[in-house]
Amino acid sequence: MxxxxxxxxxxxxxxxxxxxxxxxxxxxxxxxxxxxxxxxxxxxxxxxxxxxxxxxxxxxxxxxxxxxxxxxxxxxxxxxxxxxxxxxxxxxxxxxxxxxxxxxxxxxxxxxxxxxxxxxxxxxxxxxxxxxxxxxxxxxxxxxxxxxxxxxxxxxxxxxxxxxxxxxxxxxxxxxxxxxxxxxxxxxxxxxxxxxxxxxxxxxxxxxxxxxxxxxxxxxxxxxxxxxxxxxSPLDNRQLHYFDLTLADEGHGAISHTFRARGGCCRHYTVDDGAVCPTCVLNTPERRDAELRQAMRHHVRKTMGMSS
The missing domain is CATH 1.10.510 (Transferase(Phosphotransferase); domain 1)
Incomplete structure (x- = not known):
């Protein structure tokens, strides 16, 4: 060597x-x-x-x-x-x-x-x-x-x-x-x-x-x-995708964020006090979007002072 x-x-x-x-x-x-x-x-x-x-x-x-x-x-x-x-x-x-x-x-x-x-x-x-x-x-x-x-x-x-x-x-x-x-x-x-x-x-x-x-x-x-x-591929499933949600705010204009819609489930809902995650495949798109928009409002109000 x-x-x-x-x-x-x-x-x-x-x-x-x-x-x-x-x-x-x-x-x-x-x-x-x-x-x-x-x-x-x-x-x-x-x-x-x-x-x-x-x-x-x-x-x-x-x-x-x-x-x-x-x-x-x-x-x-x-x-x-x-x-x-x-x-x-x-x-x-x-x-x-x-x-x-x-x-x-x-x-x-x-x-x-x-x-x-x-x-x-x-x-x-x-x-x-x-x-x-x-x-x-x-x-x-x-x-x-x-x-x-x-x-x-x-x-x-x-x-x-x-x-x-x-x-x-x-x-x-x-x-x-x-x-x-x-x-x-x-x-x-x-x-x-x-x-x-x-x-x-x-x-x-x-x-x-x-x-x-x-x-x-x-x-x-x-x-x-x-x-x-x-x-x-075993990784391929039709439920997994990305999607955008937008909030309108007078003070900051339209605020958009991209999310991942999951194809799988961590089964957290099966434990005591557990729940289905917002982006879980088991959630409905309507409930998912409502929960995520609420989280977006909370985040923006906390960090940017979004109007009510």
Missing amino acids: DRKDKERAGRGGIDKAACHPFLAAMAVQSANWPDIPTGTGRLEAGWITAAALFASDDAIEEYLRYEGSFHADMDRKTCAAAMMADYGYIFSTAVVPLFAGFGLIPDLSPRQFALRFYVTPLEHDGQVHEARRAHVRFLSPAFSTDRGNDTNTPCETAILDSGALCDLFRRSIEDHFRPLVGQLHARTGLARSALWRLVADAVAGTFLDAGRRFGRIEAAKATAMTVLKQPG
């Missing part, structure tokens, strides 16, 4: 010069989504690959027990839905910004996707509760992109056109989640289709968030639908 090979091995196999677009994209992702920071390197103590997590009976059962710890009456199907929603958030937050903002897809195979879980306080609707989050580490330096002009050195880079890149992203998501869908279906009886809908919801939600943060919301929405609406 020559000097350059030794230096590269000492960095966990990542050549920082060659992988500059990859590292730069991860730096932006980590700054904007600090609860799920991404990085590269080796598998170290305290980290687990997604492949090992999905294959471990103990790890899956511990995750399900964690989800069930918040409500005494949560059934196994609801625990599975909560686990998929939480893991889907972690995965999508780590990878969608890289794709939506930089046209970049790392190796997302479960054996190359490592996590270090932690628990953090999370405020939602005025209440603070625990949330399971994770640091994510890509163990391979390989990535694919449709921005060939941005990469001057290979660093195991595959240059694809935009259509092929969207197709690769969809297949990478499917391949990553297929073992977990199988595990949760077998253990809890929650339908595979219900689990896949939760995966698609998580990905679509993060595309919308990334589009807002990067100032390219329409492009992000269009790309999300290209990825998620391929006939025959």
